[in-house]
Amino acid sequence: MSVRVGHTAEKSAFPILAHEILKDQQTRRNVRHATDVIRAKRALRVEEMPDWQELRTAAHAIKTHTLLHLPHYLQQFEKNCIAAGGQVHWARDADEANAIAIRLIQAAAKKQGTSIAEVIKVKTMTSDEIGMNSALEKNNITPWETDLADMIVQMGNDEPSHIVVPALHKNRHQVRELFLEHMKLTELGTEAEDLTQAARHYLRKKFLEVGIGISGANFAIAETGSICVVESEGNGRMCVTMPQTLISLVGIEKVIPKFQDLEVFLQLLPRSATGERMNPYNSIWTGVEPGDGPQEFHVILLDNGRTRMMANVRERETLNCIRCGACLNVCPVYRETGGHAYGSIYSGPIGAILSPQLNGMQHSRSLPYASSLCGACYEVCPVKINIPETLIHLRGKVVEQDQNSITGMFSQEGMGMKMAAHLFEHPRQYEAAQRLARTGQGLFEKDGKLVNLPGMAAGWTQFRDLRALPQQTFREWWKQNKRNKA
Amino acid sequence: MRIHLFIACYNDTLFPRTGMAVVNLLERLGHEVVFPLAQTCCGQMHYNTGYHQEAMPLVKRLMEEFRDAETIVVPSASCVAMMRDHYELMAHNANDARMMEEVKDFLPRVFEFSELITDKLGLTDVGAYFPHKVTYHPSCHSLRLLHVGDRPIRLLNGVEGLQYTPMEGADQCCGFGGTFAVKNAEVSSAMLTDKITCVRKTSAEFVAALDNSCLMQIDGGLHRESGGRGTEGRIRPVHLAEILNSTKANPLTAESLAWDEVSA
Numbered sequence: 001m002s003v004r005v006g007h008t009a010e011k012s013a014f015p016i017l018a019h020e021i022l023k024d025q026q027t028r029r030n031v032r033h034a035t036d037v038i039r040a041k042r043a044l045r046v047e048e049m050p051d052w053q054e055l056r057t058a059a060h061a062i063k064t065h066t067l068l069h070l071p072h073y074l075q076q077f078e079k080n081c082i083a084a085g086g087q088v089h090w091a092r093d094a095d096e097a098n099a100i101a102i103r104l105i106q107a108a109a110k111k112q113g114t115s116i117a118e119v120i121k122v123k124t125m126t127s128d129e130i131g132m133n134s135a136l137e138k139n140n141i142t143p144w145e146t147d148l149a150d151m152i153v154q155m156g157n158d159e160p161s162h163i164v165v166p167a168l169h170k171n172r173h174q175v176r177e178l179f180l181e182h183m184k185l186t187e188l189g190t191e192a193e194d195l196t197q198a199a200r201h202y203l204r205k206k207f208l209e210v211g212i213g214i215s216g217a218n219f220a221i222a223e224t225g226s227i228c229v230v231e232s233e234g235n236g237r238m239c240v241t242m243p244q245t246l247i248s249l250v251g252i253e254k255v256i257p258k259f260q261d262l263e264v265f266l267q268l269l270p271r272s273a274t275g276e277r278m279n280p281y282n283s284i285w286t287g288v289e290p291g292d293g294p295q296e297f298h299v300i301l302l303d304n305g306r307t308r309m310m311a312n313v314r315e316r317e318t319l320n321c322i323r324c325g326a327c328l329n330v331c332p333v334y335r336e337t338g339g340h341a342y343g344s345i346y347s348g349p350i351g352a353i354l355s356p357q358l359n360g361m362q363h364s365r366s367l368p369y370a371s372s373l374c375g376a377c378y379e380v381c382p383v384k385i386n387i388p389e390t391l392i393h394l395r396g397k398v399v400e401q402d403q404n405s406i407t408g409m410f411s412q413e414g415m416g417m418k419m420a421a422h423l424f425e426h427p428r429q430y431e432a433a434q435r436l437a438r439t440g441q442g443l444f445e446k447d448g449k450l451v452n453l454p455g456m457a458a459g460w461t462q463f464r465d466l467r468a469l470p471q472q473t474f475r476e477w478w479k480q481n482k483r484n485k486a
Numbered sequence: 487m488r489i490h491l492f493i494a495c496y497n498d499t500l501f502p503r504t505g506m507a508v509v510n511l512l513e514r515l516g517h518e519v520v521f522p523l524a525q526t527c528c529g530q531m532h533y534n535t536g537y538h539q540e541a542m543p544l545v546k547r548l549m550e551e552f553r554d555a556e557t558i559v560v561p562s563a564s565c566v567a568m569m570r571d572h573y574e575l576m577a578h579n580a581n582d583a584r585m586m587e588e589v590k591d592f593l594p595r596v597f598e599f600s601e602l603i604t605d606k607l608g609l610t611d612v613g614a615y616f617p618h619k620v621t622y623h624p625s626c627h628s629l630r631l632l633h634v635g636d637r638p639i640r641l642l643n644g645v646e647g648l649q650y651t652p653m654e655g656a657d658q659c660c661g662f663g664g665t666f667a668v669k670n671a672e673v674s675s676a677m678l679t680d681k682i683t684c685v686r687k688t689s690a691e692f693v694a695a696l697d698n699s700c701l702m703q704i705d706g707g708l709h710r711e712s713g714g715r716g717t718e719g720r721i722r723p724v725h726l727a728e729i730l731n732s733t734k735a736n737p738l739t740a741e742s743l744a745w746d747e748v749s750a
């Protein structure tokens with residue numbers, strides 16, 4: 001099995017990517033503005049729900065139950081989907097999933113008698129995860145992203161920076177420039193309405209011409225074998241109803257047991273994602289209906305690193321995620337860096353725990369550290385994923401890996417931590433170290449502050465001042481003033 | 487009441503003033519303070535950075551040091567969060583029944599400073615006097631892990647002469663985050679810049695909190711911005727305990743919080 005998660009394998013570590021973005025004031029302003037707006041809307045829509053916490057608890061319970069019985073529900077889904085006229089394919093990793101998709105597309109194109117193979121796509125992050133677009137292009141298949149934001153990303157040869165709003169890092173004026181160039185327009189207004197109108201004209205042709213659609217899934221319902229996709233534009237609705245052939249790429253964690261479970265998730269998801277009470281478009285379809293909609297329907301069930309997250313309860317919980325993006329919008333780290341710093345299509349707090357786990361801790365190893373553990377993500381997560389706790393768990397795995405390698409064993413951090421732990425275990429040596437630090441700091445002290453500290457501490461003094469150690473530690477004061485009093 | 491103090495290693499080394507304030511205040515309120523000298527660290531830095539094995543002995547010896555304590559006060563919310571959120575989990579993961587028992591016995595005796603004063607001692611007015619404009623930064627761990635709520639604000643409002651000014655974006659992280667501050671120093675300081683903007687907007691003279699670690703971050707940023715020159719207009723970060731320890735007879739002053747270049 002060869003798991004691949006977007007371009008994570010080739011990306012630099014988080015602090016290096018973040019360094020580049022922190023210089024880009026325009027992007028930072030865009031991210032700040034957009035997240036502030038969505039965040040405020042979400043807060044409003046959550047506040048009005050008297051049973052919000054109960055809903056979260058219910059969602060967590062449904063997900064936990066489903067994941068514990070995943071084989072059962074996946075097989076149930078398969079059985080019911082086939083019974084309704086769908087076809088189900090199982091893919092272990094990115095390459096397998098892409099190979100299946102390509103085979104299906106080529107066969108459908110042949111059947112439809114089209115010489116050039118094209119597909120229209122509705123937002124599917126999972127297809128970015130497996131690098132589907134480039135795999136299709138290599139096989140002379142042209143993918144057209146039809147979700148507005150995804151289209152913007154595709155046009156700009158860009159990467160998504162948010163899991164719900166992929167082009168969040170671009171403002172209206174930047175989008176207008178892209179449209180002018182790619183749609184070969186001579187004039188275009190700057191209002192959101194002008195831009196959507198232009199996109200509508202541009203996409204409508206594709207919807208009418210292209211006979212193969214690719215979708216993701218928000219939920220796969222085991223009981224009925226149905227797929228559910230929610231969106232705001234209606235372009236997704238076009239993609240899943242107009243083409244003759246529809247292929248849905250579904251991560252195996254997307255399955256839920258019953259139709260009625262949607263009751264919980266369809267309340268939580270839109271409020272958390274965009275601050276709407278309900279998504280404007282909720283498409284649910286089951287198999288094939290003669291004379292209505294796609295006449296050929298395929299589901300590709302994708303593993304790509306998911307099953308190996310099942311053994312540990314802390315890791316399994318990550319698969320609860322319904323990709324609402326709420327954790328990104330409240331994250332103070334994401335607020336500064338936007339999504340590209342995470343080097344993965346999965347960004348923000350969820351990206352920081354999902355990408356390294358999908359990668360089997362082989363890539364994205366800096367991401368568990370890309371958090372101040374402030375806990376804002378856990379507070380908003382509609383399916384109650386304890387992200388801070390998971391970050392700490394994954395840090396433990398990184399350290400373990402490092403301690404088993406020679407370079408890691410002798411790293412400055414590793415040795416420093418060992419030494420600190422030793423001092424904390426031996427109070428006398430700890431006290432001696434306190435005294436030593438006070439004497440030693442003379443080398444770095446200037447006007448009561450420490451400057452140009454060496455090693456890891458340099459990270460501190462590069463951006464902030466550090467007060468020199470006081471003349472007396474607390475315990476010294478205590479010994480002098482209190483101990484003998486009694 | 488006999489109250490044992492766990493000072494936290496970084497307060498011991500960097501912020502002895504806070505410990506002294508806790509001791510003086512509790513004694514002023516008629517309590518006896520005990521400081522077990524063999525205490526060191528709660529294990530948070532190691533644990534949160536991923537050094538779980540190294541944290542284990544620290545956790546065990548801390549509980550050992552405080553085995554006989556009836557009431558334990560900790561003037562560091564993040565250390566208390568470490569204890570409440572992770573000690574049980576550590577015992578569970580280590581499959582250590584004895585440790586689990588010890589944790590269950592230990593935790594109910596631990597109080598974060600503002601919890602001790604309001605819940606255990608039942609006070610909001612401790613007879614403090616601090617005639618200044620003060621804002622409050624709810625550190626993430628006190629806010630989201632301990633859920634201290636408005637306890638610190640109630641305590642501030644109980645101080646004679648104190649004018650409390652709420653901060654915009656109060657629940658935004660200051661960017662400290664333990665080793666995050668050095669491992670992701672640049673992002674950490676970008677977050678700090680946002681926090682400082684909000685602190686400044688209050689035009690308070692002091693910014694209070696329950697964690698000196700966050701205050702060190704804020705202080706470090708403010709000091710860097712000021713270029714280290716003079717005290718004029720510089721907002722002073724101060725632990726809540728030090729404000730509550732301030733009285734008419736023994737007032738806390740901005741000068742006493744100054745960095746050395748001013749007092750020297």
Ligand code: SF4
Binds near residue numbers: 325350
């Ligand atoms: S982790 Fe939770 S908050 Fe974040 S995207 Fe997933 S469901 Fe939403």
